[in-house]
Amino acid sequence: MKRKPKSVSASRKEEVLRIEWEDGQKSEYSFGTLRAACPCADCRTSHDQDQGDEKEDMLELNFRDKNTTILERIEQVGNYAVQLVWRDGHHAGIYTWDYLDHLSPGSDPGGGRRPV
Numbered sequence: 826m827k828r829k830p831k832s833v834s835a836s837r838k839e840e841v842l843r844i845e846w847e848d849g850q851k852s853e854y855s856f857g858t859l860r861a862a863c864p865c866a867d868c869r870t871s872h873d874q875d876q877g878d879e880k881e882d883m884l885e886l887n888f889r890d891k892n893t894t895i896l897e898r899i900e901q902v903g904n905y906a907v908q909l910v911w912r913d914g915h916h917a918g919i920y921t922w923d924y925l926d927h928l929s930p931g932s933d934p935g936g937g938r939r940p941v
Contacts, residue, residue: 853930
């Protein structure tokens with residue numbers, strides 16, 4: 826299912842990214858979760874090496890300092906994604922709407938949606 830966002834916002838105080846989808850559902854993502862799930866090639870390689878056989882079930886990131894999870898800005902990438910720019914300078918991850926939908930804490934593998 827390809828959903829598109831109606832609005833995207835972030836709260837630095839709460840350290841969460843919020844998406845309201847066109848179907849009215851809402852998703853919230855902690856900055857830590859988003860950084861740990863960074864889809865860039867460098868981070869994916871790091872995830873794969875760190876987790877071995879468990880790489881599909883679990884994502885981890887060893888935080889060096891707080892700057893790793895402080896979001897500086899959100900940049901739109903075409904009509905299909907956002908790029909998150911972190912305070913430590915990392916900005917290579919392109920988070921597609923499908924990827925964010927998959928990461929949504931309210932997503933249900935059975936196809937239904939649970940509201941946040």
